[in-house]
Amino acid sequence: MSAILQVLTPEGEIVKGQRAPDLDPADLVELYRLMLFNRRVDERMTRLQRQGRIGFYVGSIGEEASIIASTFALEKTDWVVPCYREAGAAFVKGFSFYDFCCQLFGNIDDKVKGRQMPNHYCSPELRFTSISSPVGTQIPHATGLGLGARLSGSSDVVLVFFGDGATSTGDFHVACNFAGVMKTPTIFLCRNNQWAISVPVQQQTASETLAVKAAAYGFPGVRVDGNDVFAVYQVTQEAVARARGGDGPTLIEAITYRLGPHSTSDDPRAYRDESEVEEWTLKDPIRRFRTYLLASVYWSEKEDQLFEERIVDDIQSTLNKVEHLPPPPVESMFEDVFESQPWHLREQLETLKESKRAQPVEEKV
Amino acid sequence: MPRMNIIQAVNDALRLEMRRDDRVVVLGEDVAKFGGVFRATQGLVDEFGPLRIFDTPLAEGGIVGTAVGLALYGFKPVPEIQFADFVYPAFDQLVNEVSKMRYRSGGQFSCPMVIRMPFGGGIRGGHYHSQSPEAYFVHTAGLKVVVPSNPYDAKGLLISSIRSQDPVIFMEPKRVYRASRGEVPEEDYTVELGKARVARKGSDITILTYGALVHTVVETAEKVQGEENIAVEVIDLRTLMPYDIDTILASVKKTGRVIIVHEAPRTCGFGAELAATIQEKALLHLHAPVLRVTGFDTPFPYSLENDYLPGEARIRQAIRETLDF
Numbered sequence A: 001m002s003a004i005l006q007v008l009t010p011e012g013e014i015v016k017g018q019r020a021p022d023l024d025p026a027d028l029v030e031l032y033r034l035m036l037f038n039r040r041v042d043e044r045m046t047r048l049q050r051q052g053r054i055g056f057y058v059g060s061i062g063e064e065a066s067i068i069a070s071t072f073a074l075e076k077t078d079w080v081v082p083c084y085r086e087a088g089a090a091f092v093k094g095f096s097f098y099d100f101c102c103q104l105f106g107n108i109d110d111k112v113k114g115r116q117m118p119n120h121y122c123s124p125e126l127r128f129t130s131i132s133s134p135v136g137t138q139i140p141h142a143t144g145l146g147l148g149a150r151l152s153g154s155s156d157v158v159l160v161f162f163g164d165g166a167t168s169t170g171d172f173h174v175a176c177n178f179a180g181v182m183k184t185p186t187i188f189l190c191r192n193n194q195w196a197i198s199v200p201v202q203q204q205t206a207s208e209t210l211a212v213k214a215a216a217y218g219f220p221g222v223r224v225d226g227n228d229v230f231a232v233y234q235v236t237q238e239a240v241a242r243a244r245g246g247d248g249p250t251l252i253e254a255i256t257y258r259l260g261p262h263s264t265s266d267d268p269r270a271y272r273d274e275s276e277v278e279e280w281t282l283k284d285p286i287r288r289f290r291t292y293l294l295a296s297v298y299w300s301e302k303e304d305q306l307f308e309e310r311i312v313d314d315i316q317s318t319l320n321k322v323e324h325l326p327p328p329p330v331e332s333m334f335e336d337v338f339e340s341q342p343w344h345l346r347e348q349l350e351t352l353k354e355s356k357r358a359q360p361v362e363e364k365v
Numbered sequence B: 001m002p003r004m005n006i007i008q009a010v011n012d013a014l015r016l017e018m019r020r021d022d023r024v025v026v027l028g029e030d031v032a033k034f035g036g037v038f039r040a041t042q043g044l045v046d047e048f049g050p051l052r053i054f055d056t057p058l059a060e061g062g063i064v065g066t067a068v069g070l071a072l073y074g075f076k077p078v079p080e081i082q083f084a085d086f087v088y089p090a091f092d093q094l095v096n097e098v099s100k101m102r103y104r105s106g107g108q109f110s111c112p113m114v115i116r117m118p119f120g121g122g123i124r125g126g127h128y129h130s131q132s133p134e135a136y137f138v139h140t141a142g143l144k145v146v147v148p149s150n151p152y153d154a155k156g157l158l159i160s161s162i163r164s165q166d167p168v169i170f171m172e173p174k175r176v177y178r179a180s181r182g183e184v185p186e187e188d189y190t191v192e193l194g195k196a197r198v199a200r201k202g203s204d205i206t207i208l209t210y211g212a213l214v215h216t217v218v219e220t221a222e223k224v225q226g227e228e229n230i231a232v233e234v235i236d237l238r239t240l241m242p243y244d245i246d247t248i249l250a251s252v253k254k255t256g257r258v259i260i261v262h263e264a265p266r267t268c269g270f271g272a273e274l275a276a277t278i279q280e281k282a283l284l285h286l287h288a289p290v291l292r293v294t295g296f297d298t299p300f301p302y303s304l305e306n307d308y309l310p311g312e313a314r315i316r317q318a319i320r321e322t323l324d325f
Helices: A025-050 A065-073 A087-093 A097-105 A136-150 A172-180 A210-218 A229-244 A274-281 A285-296 A303-321 A328-335 A343-358 B005-019 B045-048 B061-071 B088-098 B134-140 B151-163 B214-227 B245-255 B270-285 B314-325
Strands: A079-082 A158-163 A185-192 A221-225 A251-254 B003-005 B024-028 B051-054 B074-080 B116-118 B144-146 B167-171 B180-185 B195-200 B205-209 B232-236 B240-241 B257-265 B291-295
Touching: A025 A065, A025 A087, A025 A285, A025 A303, A065 A087, A065 A158, A065 A221, A065 A251, A065 A285, A079 A087, A079 A136, A087 A097, A097 A303, A097 A343, A136 A158, A136 A172, A136 A185, A136 A221, A158 A229, A172 A185, A185 A229, A185 B180, A185 B257, A210 A221, A210 A251, A221 A229, A229 A251, A229 B232, A285 B074, A285 B144, A285 B180, A285 B270, A328 A343, A328 B205, B003 B088, B003 B151, B005 B024, B005 B045, B005 B151, B024 B061, B024 B195, B045 B051, B045 B232, B061 B088, B061 B270, B088 B116, B088 B134, B116 B144, B134 B144, B134 B167, B134 B240, B134 B270, B144 B151, B144 B270, B151 B167, B151 B180, B195 B214, B205 B245, B205 B314, B214 B257, B214 B314, B245 B270, B257 B270, B257 B314, B270 B291
Parallel strands: A079 A158, A158 A185, A185 A251, A221 A251, B024 B051, B024 B074, B074 B116, B116 B167, B144 B167, B205 B232, B205 B257, B257 B291
Antiparallel strands: B003 B180, B144 B240, B195 B232
């Protein structure tokens, strides 16, 4: 079984024989702040769902390093192809928190126009592709984007995220197979968080590891401690260099743990042991990174406390702006099906408007 | 003016569009050196090279999924599905991703592309080389569905489809790929999507149809005119989504009798949609129920193919039935 790269131990120390990546202190602090912000947003939005203020939420608690440290290794013009659990990647790319919240509420300011469940945002300007719910469907898109980069002679690379469950899908197979044959600059990053809702990864495959599957497609597969900011950054950086240098795809298996539920519609107590969660809490990516930063004097307890307060304020002030905005107008339901609206959709809108005039319908998310 | 068959017209449309717009790329199984199993892409790799037209591994889900990525990057992909019967591995990508990309992103992303596929029976292909799956795609919001019946329309509709900002399912009636020949202008031109064509004028009965059956219906109409002096108006729908309700209703209001003819199975076939809409909008103009002459609700048979396909006998039976009502 291939080795799992680790640079930063759960105790916040550099592994003997390894070194931290060449990132300056400002970058290290930025990485930490992004991870902590992500964590607090997830916690807050989960509470909001429990209070009935939003309908649904998907968090990535425990997986922040695998998502944020990897995206951090990209250039601005590189593409991120998310599944639905990579809010951190969007934040690294600079996605507006206001837009993020509007999409959770599906309100009139939502750039997705209230059409999708929470956590299904996107941004063409940031090269962060559109999120859908079916598992694995985004993976061939990342092959195609990479192929597009190759065909146009551009040096763009594509980072696609998916979970351990997705490696069982047909789309994972076709995407990797095409990418291997076409040598696309695609980095396949599997967040092996050990669980696909209630199905553990041991039941997902008979392979010894997920990374070994890359051999079938003719490109390297590497395993990394997904909770280790430095190791994740390093392997992604190496995969990015391979891709940009024309050497094709890499499969990264980031070994991490889904500390929370699959989504707010899930209760993991029904299928897993609290003791396992406790064990992985000790390997928390943010805790070990904070220990390192405090010891290195790049960060202080005082700054940490102030930053935590700022996060609370930022989230609250954004929610204040967003929460009571109205839903999108009913006309918008019939737009964007096609580039322009055909006669049958015009008629269907009129039928609905007539019915609402006679008997109003309450729009409630 | 040159005479071409449908294959030549498709090839010509692809060639002209690939010359006009270097973002147009063609991908699929056997499309490059081999030129496609029906020769639709013959010669293109010689002119445009392997960066514009290339073979893929054997996986329709990969062909369409990769095409999505290419479209997001800024290309205009024209993937080929070798037979419509094999489109189903790509069905999830088509229904959950391609069709919804514009809508689900609030209009921020779109992935226009033209998915070409030969469809329909009459080549002794049995269950898996004869299917007409258009209903699944018409039923999926966000996909345009285009079905040419002849070379002139094939070239013009394909050019329009490639230039469209919407994803288009382009279904080519393979049994008349070579048999349907006609004059086709050398230069590029468009045939508007969403517009039907009156293939034959008449005042007694309206027959709505598309694909290879346009020829069967027109031939039957000529016979019925000569033998029984019944004037059948034949409408070639050309685009199934969105369909040309104005041309359809103008004919229905003129004749009051409607027959819909398609190869696809009867239940929930496209004819069901047309029948429902026609009686909603023109009930008082109808002198008889809207009839459908279609494939049966069975898988497409091999030995009994000529019994399965709508032909002159069943079309004339429907004509008698509507006139006798």
